[in-house]
Amino acid sequence: xxxxxxxxxxxxxxxxxxxxxxxxxxxxxxxxxxxxxxxxxxxxxxxxxxxxxxxxxxxxxxxxxxxxxxxxxxxxxxxxxxxxxxxxxxxxxxxxxxxxxxxxxxxxxxxxxxxxxxxxxxxxxxxxxxxxxxxxxxxxxxxxxxxxxxxxxxxxxxxxxxxxxxxxxxxxxxxxxxxxxxxxxxxxxxxxxxxxxxxxxxxxxxxxxxxxxxxxxxxxxxxxxxxxxxxxxxxxxxxxxxxxxxxxxxxxxxxxxxxxxxxxxxxxxxxxxxxxxxxxxxxxxxxxxxxxxxxxxxxxxxxxxxxxxxxxxxxxxxxxxxxxxxxxxxxxxxxxxxxxxxx
Amino acid sequence: xxxxxxxxxxxxxxxxxxxxxxxxxxxxxxxxxxxxxxxxxxxxxxxxxxxxxxxxxxxxxxxxxxxxxxxxxxxxxxxxxxxxxxxxxxxxxxxxxxxxxxxxxxxxxxxxxxxxxxxxxxxxxxxxxxxxxxxxxxxxxxxxxxxxxxxxxxxxxxxxxxxxxxxxxxxxxxxxxxxxxxxxxxxxxxxxxxxxxxxxxxxxxxxxxxxxxxxxxxxxxxxxxxxxxxxxxxxxxxxxxxxxxxxxxxxxxxxxxxxxxxxxxxxxxxxxxxxxxxxxxxxxxxxxxxxxxxxxx
Numbered sequence: 001x002x003x004x005x006x007x008x009x010x011x012x013x014x015x016x017x018x019x020x021x022x023x024x025x026x027x028x029x030x031x032x033x034x035x036x037x038x039x040x041x042x043x044x045x046x047x048x049x050x051x052x053x054x055x056x057x058x059x060x061x062x063x064x065x066x067x068x069x070x071x072x073x074x075x076x077x078x079x080x081x082x083x084x085x086x087x088x089x090x091x092x093x094x095x096x097x098x099x100x101x102x103x104x105x106x107x108x109x110x111x112x113x114x115x116x117x118x119x120x121x122x123x124x125x126x127x128x129x130x131x132x133x134x135x136x137x138x139x140x141x142x143x144x145x146x147x148x149x150x151x152x153x154x155x156x157x158x159x160x161x162x163x164x165x166x167x168x169x170x171x172x173x174x175x176x177x178x179x180x181x182x183x184x185x186x187x188x189x190x191x192x193x194x195x196x197x198x199x200x201x202x203x204x205x206x207x208x209x210x211x212x213x214x215x216x217x218x219x220x221x222x223x224x225x226x227x228x229x230x231x232x233x234x235x236x237x238x239x240x241x242x243x244x245x246x247x248x249x250x251x252x253x254x255x256x257x258x259x260x261x262x263x264x265x266x267x268x269x270x271x272x273x274x275x276x277x278x279x280x281x282x283x284x285x286x287x288x289x290x291x292x293x294x295x296x297x298x299x300x301x302x303x304x305x306x307x308x309x310x311x312x313x314x315x316x317x318x319x320x321x322x323x324x325x326x327x328x329x330x331x332x333x334x335x336x337x338x339x340x341x342x343x
Numbered sequence: 344x345x346x347x348x349x350x351x352x353x354x355x356x357x358x359x360x361x362x363x364x365x366x367x368x369x370x371x372x373x374x375x376x377x378x379x380x381x382x383x384x385x386x387x388x389x390x391x392x393x394x395x396x397x398x399x400x401x402x403x404x405x406x407x408x409x410x411x412x413x414x415x416x417x418x419x420x421x422x423x424x425x426x427x428x429x430x431x432x433x434x435x436x437x438x439x440x441x442x443x444x445x446x447x448x449x450x451x452x453x454x455x456x457x458x459x460x461x462x463x464x465x466x467x468x469x470x471x472x473x474x475x476x477x478x479x480x481x482x483x484x485x486x487x488x489x490x491x492x493x494x495x496x497x498x499x500x501x502x503x504x505x506x507x508x509x510x511x512x513x514x515x516x517x518x519x520x521x522x523x524x525x526x527x528x529x530x531x532x533x534x535x536x537x538x539x540x541x542x543x544x545x546x547x548x549x550x551x552x553x554x555x556x557x558x559x560x561x562x563x564x565x566x567x568x569x570x571x572x573x574x575x576x577x578x579x580x581x582x583x584x585x586x587x588x589x590x591x592x593x594x595x596x597x598x599x600x601x602x603x604x605x606x607x608x609x610x611x612x613x614x615x616x617x618x619x620x621x622x623x624x625x626x627x628x629x630x631x632x633x634x635x636x637x638x639x640x
Contacts, residue, residue, distance in 0.1 A: 027458025031466060034447035034513045041510030042473070045484035045491065052487055113376065118362075118369035125377055131384065134622030136571040138588045139615040142595040143383045146604065155386055214380070268475055275479020277574060282592065296482050303486040304578060316483040323480055330475040 046320065053313035068310070075314040084290060085315070088298040095205070095294060096273040099212040103269055104262060106213060107220030112254075114221070115228050126225065133218035141282050144211040148197040148283070157194040164190050198284040201291045208292065211279050216269045220262075227261040228254070264334050271326035275319075295319045391415050391608035415609035426610060429590040432501055433570060436586055439505025440569035441562060444512050448561055451513070452520035453550060457532075467521075473514035481511050485575055492579060499581045505569060512568045516561045523557030524550065563621055570618060587614045 053075055057068035079085050113119065114126050132140060147155045167189050175183040197203050231254060239249045277296040280286045286293030286301070293301065296319060303312035394414035419426045454460070455467060473480075481488075488507070492498040527550065535545050551558075573588040580589065591614055594607045 027454035027460035028462065030450035030454035030458070031460075031463075034451040034517060035466060037443070037447055037506070037510045038473075038513040041488070041507050042480070042484065045487040046480075048491060049484055049487035052490070057490075110376065110380075113369070113373050116369050116373075118366045119373045120366060120370045122373065125373055129377055129380060131381060131619075134619045135384075135615045136567075136588065136618055138571065138573040138591060139611050140383070142591065142607070142611065143387050145595060146607075147383055147386070214383070217380070271476040272478065275476075275482070277479060277482050281574065282595070296479055299486070300482065300574075304489070309486065309490065312486055316486060320480065320483050323476065323483070326476045327472045331471055334475065 049313050049320070050317055052310055053317045055310050057309040057313075059307050059309060071310070075310050078311065079314045079318070084293070084298065087291070088293045088295050091205070091292055092274060092295045095208060095212070095276070096270050099209045099216070099273050100266060100270050102209065102213050103216050103220055104266060106217055107224050107265075108258075108262070110217060111221050111224035111228055115225055126221075130218035130222060132214065137215065137278055138282070140215060141211060141278050144207070144214070144279075145283050148207045150194060150196040150198060152194040154194070156197065160191045160195060161193060164193065199288055201288065204284060204288065204292050207283060208276075208279050211283075212273055212276060215279075216272065219269060220265055223261050223265040224258055227258040231257040264330075267326065267330050267333055271323065271330065274322060274326065295322075387608050387611060390604050391612050394418070394605040394609075415605040416613070418606055419609045419613060423606075425590055426587075426613065429585055429587045432584055433586040433588075435501045436505045436508070436576075437566055437569035439502055440508040440512065441565045443506060444509035444516065444565045445558070445562065447509075448513060448517050448520055448565075449551075449554075449558065451517045452524055453546065455517065455521045456524035457550075467518075470514040470518050474518050482574060485578060488575075489578055498579045499584055501580075501584055501586075504576060504579055507575065508569045508572060509565070512565050516564055519564070520554065520557045520561050523560075524554055527553045559625070563625055566621070567618060
């Protein structure tokens with residue numbers, strides 16, 4: 001998005017008409033194979049999904065072959081009165097909101113640090129910091145599953161053990177320094193070991209958010225860095241001359257300049273969070289006890305594991321409705337359709 | 344070295360010591376942050392080199408570097424046949440995805456960029472809707488797709504899976520290549536026409552050679568689409584047809600308490616390395632594509 005507007009050069013109508021090409025509609029035949037392939041694997045399944053959501057199909061096998069009959073909106077009625085559905089919608093939006101806020105803060109923080117004039121070798125470090133983006137999601141997410149291992153010697157538990165050790169050590173030092181009374185490490189500073197990360201509702205949620213932020217930060221950083229580099233240095237200098245402090249310059253010069261790109265990146269990354277499937281599925285399948293089922297996990301489980309095809313279709317249609325809003329927002333806010341109508 | 348220059352400047356009185364201190368603090372915290380953020384990758388790398396050493400044990404998070412060995416890689420590549428079989432399956436899928444999508448995307452992008460025909464604007468609007476946001480759409484439609492495939496007997500086919508990835512890759516990549524072709528000046532074609540070139544010659548001699556970088560990016564993205572995807576492959580395929588990503592997941596979840604971390608790590612790194620290399624060598628291209636395409640690809 002950031003790099004597009006300046007290279008986009010829509011052909012004008014006159015220019016196109018001037019081309020000494022023959023038959024006009026040959027273009028349609030060139031587009032058609034791709035369009036058919038795309039429709040067969042994307043649009044047709046969506047239409048079929050909507051049909052499924054209006055039937056009483058239970059298994060993949062009953063979908064075609066006359067075993068399923070139309071039941072109208074019954075699945076949707078059932079869905080909107082299902083406690084699990086509202087839990088899933090709630091946790092999905094909470095996941096989206098919490099990770100979005102952290103992503104924006106972390107993204108701006110990293111981008112500002114790695115463009116800071118005092119940082120030496122920042123170009124090389126910027127190339128390194130986006131490395132996580134270069135790995136397949138299934139790779140990074142399974143690594144994070146290992147990081148959050150509940151084993152006593154899992155990496156994060158091991159770090160907590162080091163932290164506990166450090167707290168106890170400091171307490172020991174204080175104890176020997178303050179000779180007139182016995183000091184021991186205060187209980188509230190110590191972590192109960194080992195932490196079963198993926199067995200508690202909110203520790204699982206924390207693990208999801210951490211991983212989601214880690215997956216998304218390179219994208220945010222790329223967008224924000226290129227936005228920061230577009231901020232004219234004269235603006236900062238002028239503000240400095242006027243005696244503006246660092247915070248004032250950040251709020252009144254930097255933020256307004258990067259607001260647009262950050263907004264656009266936020267829409268895209270929020271949409272990705274909404275559709276997050278791999279993190280919950282690989283970590284603990286939306287557990288424990290289905291408390292953290294993001295919407296796609298909820299639908300997938302109802303279909304593939306619980307064999308409630310029609311009901312699951314209703315969930316997925318609801319999810320697609322939300323995704324559709326995101327798609328529309330992204331195109332509208334990103335100004336992406338500008339190049340379309342070169343009529 | 345900028346740092347050494349800075350120190351000299353401070354010594355000779357050209358620069359205030361505070362400036363140097365600022366540089367040191369800022370650089371230090373940047374390096375620290377980098378280490379924290381890349382820790383998981385580093386952990387995986389060391390794990391893959393620590394076969395037979397007490398990993399995830401009381402010895403600490405990392406094994407002793409002097410005990411590093413390549414045993415895990417030898418196991419994954421030579422002793423065990425899983426990786427090789429899955430690699431073959433992945434290559435079949437990726438080959439289908441890349442060849443099919445390129446053969447429909449290039450003509451499509453050309454037509455959308457250079458021709459006018461009925462429904463052109465509508466098709467473009469449709470495609471652009473699917474360019475940015477929609478990674479989850481294929482999961483949402485997966486259950487309908489699965490039902491259809493099972494009924495037509497098309498599940499458990501690497502060919503159909505490859506076709507499916509090609510189908511989902513079309514809007515984004517067609518749009519990408521179309522915008523790339525829009526930037527090729529029309530005057531080149533006009534000049535060729537004046538010299539008496541036929542339509543086909545213009546496409547072959549002007550458009551295609553000039554589109555090479557764009558086609559390369561599309562190739563990378565379609566390759567990644569086939570190589571990286573996991574959940575649809577896992578749902579549709581039976582174990583004998585598992586691709587690398589599915590085998591990786593099975594390895595990570597094979598035992599509830601005893602994931603074979605070293606072998607998993609070696610497998611994972613062998614799986615991710617081609618992708619990482621592509622990103623590394625095509626970084627500027629991919630970045631310009633990414634800043635347009637969001638998180639997809």
